[in-house]
Amino acid sequence: MTHPKRLLYTLLAAATFLTGWAASLQARDVETSGFLGQDYELLRPGQEGEALLVYRYPEACRTSYDKIKRQTDG
Numbered sequence: 001m002t003h004p005k006r007l008l009y010t011l012l013a014a015a016t017f018l019t020g021w022a023a024s025l026q027a028r029d030v031e032t033s034g035f036l037g038q039d040y041e042l043l044r045p046g047q048e049g050e051a052l053l054v055y056r057y058p059e060a061c062r063t064s065y066d067k068i069k070r071q072t073d074g
């Protein structure tokens with residue numbers, strides 16, 4: 001590999017690595033749209049690092065899931 005290419009690849013790798021550390025901001029105060037109807041009562045406020053509102057179903061048996069099936073029309 002030539003020296004300029006090596007420098008280019010090193011800079012691209014460094015830029016990619018550093019973009020992973022970029023800060024992201026989440027809204028902490030928004031109005032609900034009403035799309036979920038009464039189901040908003042099932043949501044709880046998210047904690048640090050979570051979405052604004054989160055839903056947890058504690059009785060879910062996650063170990064029984066091994067794939068996601070795509071629904072097809074017809």
